[in-house]
Amino acid sequence: MVVSLLLAIMFLLWYPNSYFKLMGGGKLIALIAGIDVFLGPLLTLIIFNTQKKSLKFDLLCIAIIQILAMSYGLYVMFEARPVFTVFNKDHFHVVSVVDVHPQELAKGKKDKWRTLSLTGPVLAAIGTPDKNDKVETAFAMVEAAHAYRYPRLYDEYEAHKSEVINVARPLKDLVKDDKNSAINDFLQDQNRPISDFAYLPIKSEVSEMSAVIDVTTGDLIKIIG
Template sequence: MTRWKAAGSHLALSLLVIGGIAITAFLLWYPHGLYKVAGLDRILLVMLGIDLTAGPLLTLILYKPGKWGLKFDLIMVAIAQLAFLGYGLHTLWGGRPVFLVGTPETFTVVFANEIADEDLAKASRPEWRRLSWTGPVLVGTRMPTEPEQRHAVIEEFMAGGAGIERTPKYYMPFKDVAGQILEAAERAPGAVDPARLMPVVSRRGEGQLLIDPSTALPDWVVTRDNGKSR
């Protein structure tokens, strides 16, 4: 086998592995096109670039039929590639969406590494006290109407708190804020049906989320921060 065939085979295997990871992430963790505001494309491109550099390119450089120590070299290349892939998977796992939080003003995508364990433990419902493995959980929240509670929220935020969108103790069933979301939602431009749009944000991007005009349930991210359509 020539070095080009060896590198080509390694490249095909690498693309297969990265492609499988990408498809799984898209389908499992990013419903409604949330990848558009979650920076998933950038994360996967970095993973792909590093993986290709640490794998097929090194194979192309080092592979020589009959070379002494070739087996050892290839084992080291595989170990390096697996190490980079493991780091990429760890980053992808820690940055997966775990909550989609609806408020009367916007939807917020919350990632696993944005919620502290002590805050998670204070959630009012057991199902909100764990970080989802299978995509973001839809919840609602809003600023309290009582002055004392509102003041407490503001004080927490000013003291370095994560804000109500990233603090599970303030979460409530989505249906409790659906009516206010529908009141604030805008009609989708050029839509022939009563579709509505709400802003959707994350710490990696922002866009517009199409929502059901009767339930306020999310449908699809139709634009992202660069203004391109779906």
């Protein structure tokens, strides 16, 4: 019951669509399921003895241990949730809570880049610093590889859609990479030809998948992998 509730929270709020897989959610669920299904019952089996005067106290201690362990698992999931999906040159990077220092978060240019989303990642792109601001320009150059960690460098994704379309590769190229089934399912859902779509790599700190792009609008349609 508890695991089912946590799964619902993860899939519907914190890790929508394919972000669960991209962020390594399977390992987190395995941890929580192990705690819920095995830890409590195992400890109970070890200490259970109807003749023990301290049985009620022992069972209470086990319940407390289980609750604490579950709380830790939930905290890990909460801190690992994706909060930004950032386009940068030729790929997307998914940013989790722990990827952004609170001081850097506060420097975001807009409210949506200064807030840690609870309902899935906010889409953004790495912008071009003002050339007259030499300090910011130098900072952007030095941190280019990790620009996604700095909301102060974010820009509206809408302003970079043409760039996304230009660097994206035809979706048909993914067919060669053993993703036929996922692509076929996607095309069936969309009821559109494969030529309408392109893709770019989308990365997290633990995994890499493919972001499907509409070649006309530049919208990020789906993550497959």
